[in-house]
Amino acid sequence: MMKMGEMWAQLGSVMASMMFVYAMFKQFLPDDLGNILDKYTKKLVGYVYPYIQISFDEYTNEFHKRSEVYASIQSYLSTKSSTRAKRLKAHDVKGSTALVLGMDDNEEVTDEFQGIKLWWASMKSASKKTSFSFFPDYDERKHYKLTFHRRHRDLVMGSYLDHVRQEGKAIALSNRQRKLYINNTEKGAKWSHVVFEHPATFETLAMEPKEKQSIINDLLKFSKGKDYYKKIGKAWKRGYLLYGPPGTGKSTMISAMSNLMNYDVYDLELTAVKDNTELRKLLIDITGKAIIVIEDIDCSLDLTGQRKKKKEEKEKKDGDEKDPIPKRPEEEEATTSKVTLSGLLNFIDGIWSACGGERLIVFTTNYVDKLDPALIRRGRMDKHIQLSYCCFEAFKVLARNYLDVESHELFGTIERLLGETDMTPADVAENLMPKSDTEDADSCLKSLIEALEAAKVEARVKAEEEASKKAEEEAKLKAEKEKEKSANGKDEVTCNGAKDEVTGTSVAEVKENGVTP
Ligand SMILES: Nc1ncnc2c1ncn2[C@@H]1O[C@H](COP(=O)(O)OP(=O)(O)OP(=O)(O)O)[C@@H](O)[C@H]1O
Numbered sequence: 335m336m337k338m339g340e341m342w343a344q345l346g347s348v349m350a351s352m353m354f355v356y357a358m359f360k361q362f363l364p365d366d367l368g369n370i371l372d373k374y375t376k377k378l379v380g381y382v383y384p385y386i387q388i389s390f391d392e393y394t395n396e397f398h399k400r401s402e403v404y405a406s407i408q409s410y411l412s413t414k415s416s417t418r419a420k421r422l423k424a425h426d427v428k429g430s431t432a433l434v435l436g437m438d439d440n441e442e443v444t445d446e447f448q449g450i451k452l453w454w455a456s457m458k459s460a461s462k463k464t465s466f467s468f469f470p471d472y473d474e475r476k477h478y479k480l481t482f483h484r485r486h487r488d489l490v491m492g493s494y495l496d497h498v499r500q501e502g503k504a505i506a507l508s509n510r511q512r513k514l515y516i517n518n519t520e521k522g523a524k525w526s527h528v529v530f531e532h533p534a535t536f537e538t539l540a541m542e543p544k545e546k547q548s549i550i551n552d553l554l555k556f557s558k559g560k561d562y563y564k565k566i567g568k569a570w571k572r573g574y575l576l577y578g579p580p581g582t583g584k585s586t587m588i589s590a591m592s593n594l595m596n597y598d599v600y601d602l603e604l605t606a607v608k609d610n611t612e613l614r615k616l617l618i619d620i621t622g623k624a625i626i627v628i629e630d631i632d633c634s635l636d637l638t639g640q641r642k643k644k645k646e647e648k649e650k651k652d653g654d655e656k657d658p659i660p661k662r663p664e665e666e667e668a669t670t671s672k673v674t675l676s677g678l679l680n681f682i683d684g685i686w687s688a689c690g691g692e693r694l695i696v697f698t699t700n701y702v703d704k705l706d707p708a709l710i711r712r713g714r715m716d717k718h719i720q721l722s723y724c725c726f727e728a729f730k731v732l733a734r735n736y737l738d739v740e741s742h743e744l745f746g747t748i749e750r751l752l753g754e755t756d757m758t759p760a761d762v763a764e765n766l767m768p769k770s771d772t773e774d775a776d777s778c779l780k781s782l783i784e785a786l787e788a789a790k791v792e793a794r795v796k797a798e799e800e801a802s803k804k805a806e807e808e809a810k811l812k813a814e815k816e817k818e819k820s821a822n823g824k825d826e827v828t829c830n831g832a833k834d835e836v837t838g839t840s841v842a843e844v845k846e847n848g849v850t851p
């Protein structure tokens with residue numbers, strides 16, 4: 335026999351469907367009749383119908399803005415409706431990589447949450463245009479209607495709606511297109527963007543596997559660290575300093591980071607920023623889930639020398655030295671950037687830097703020693719990653735990527751040569767890349783061996799040249815010293831004969847004055 339609860343649930347389902355049919359049917363009735371019928375139906379249903387309904391409008395009253403909740407529900411239901419609804423609608427949502435499938439107007443899907451059943455319906459109701467509107471669809475109001483049994487009220491209000499919002503946001507985020515932003519000089523403190531599509535991933539990045547894994551772990555830990563950062567009272571951001579010779583994969587790693595984390599990239603060109611105020615404005619415009627990149631920080635601004643320069647300037651002022659030919663203002667602007675080291679430090683960890691949350695700040699440099707220690711201290715640049723010349727493990731990644739080769743008889747020779755000479759992953763990669771259809775893995779590996787041997791010879795010649803140059807310089811220095819020494823020896827001899835060093839009187843004078851020296 336059917337249980338009471340099941341019966342109610344079935345009745346509820348029938349009633350919800352009837353209400354839904356009624357809502358559709360009502361659209362075709364004249365307005366007056368529709369309103370009266372609506373009033374009495376609602377009263378009647380209120381007595382026998384144990385279900386609660388919530389509506390979510392597409393547009394808020396506030397500036398006719400599209401409701402964020404509506405958008406989240408739309409994303410949430412897109413996964414449910416694609417498998418459960420019979421009539422679907424495809425949307426080309428701005429910023430989304432894939433077509434978003436949602437249920438068609440006046441369609442219904444059922445959802446389950448912690449063992450309870452809920453019904454979602456997408457409704458479209460026409461409202462009379464009262465005035466001219468710039469919003470074409472505004473007189474066609476769309477909304478979602480959620481129906482559930484009243485005994486589940488607490489669960490729905492307490493956790494289900496939150497669950498829908500969170501899931502919907504996550505789905506929208508995974509569908510969205512990532513963007514690469516650059517700061518635009520012509521538009522002042524503004525970002526322009528293009529779609530970010532870089533194929534580099536940590537899988538294709540050639541580096542020592544243990545170190546690579548530790549970076550991946552660090553990034554993933556950060557992305558899940560919202561509560562942890564809150565607990566320790568730190569802004570949810572992390573700084574990475576990538577340093578190493580050109581062509582070792584610093585920029586490639588930034589792309590891999592973005593692909594792993596699904597973050598936008600903000601490529602900040604510091605030389606295009608007028609002053610600290612503009613820098614702050616740019617910072618405020620950066621959203622969450624972002625990687626802020628400053629490439630070649632040592633070249634971007636003379637941040638290293640700024641403190642020294644200031645000191646020198648002060649000394650100069652004190653000495654009242656004035657430039658006899660005053661510079662034109664535009665000339666001054668071109669030569670001196672007004673973004674200061676303290677402005678940049680504030681950008682990284684001033685109070686404004688906490689706005690938005692979930693951000694990585696990445697600096698790259700070829701010369702880590704040139705940077706001001708304040709800029710790269712832990713807390714600002716939390717993790718320092720050195721990208722170095724290609725090791726054998728890194729080579730194996732490149733061989734797999736470029737040639738689909740896991741092992742080869744030439745690997746032994748390559749391992750030995752990589753241990754004996756320095757070659758960047760960029761150079762190794764270039765040698766491994768087939769240049770024509772006739773080239774195969776064998777010929778590419780052989781050409782890499784040739785290049786490594788040539789690099790080894792070049793390095794040896796360079797080292798010998800440097801050693802001989804150094805020896806020459808040392809010999810020159812030694813000769814100079816000896817010359818000086820012998821000159822000093824001569825001086826000592828003549829000095830006694832010519833001048834008394836303390837009094838400055840000549841021996842002749844002393845003799846003349848009758849004083850014994
Ligand atoms: N570690 C690596 N793994 C895979 N590919 C790499 C690696 N390093 C360099 N490459 C290859 O070399 C090219 C140049 O590398 P990348 O631009 O990342 O170097 P970089 O360290 O940023 O150099 P620079 O200091 O000159 O900016 C990349 O396009 C990539 O194909």
Ligand SMILES: [Mg+2]
Nearest residue numbers: 584585629698
């Ligand atoms: Mg680079």
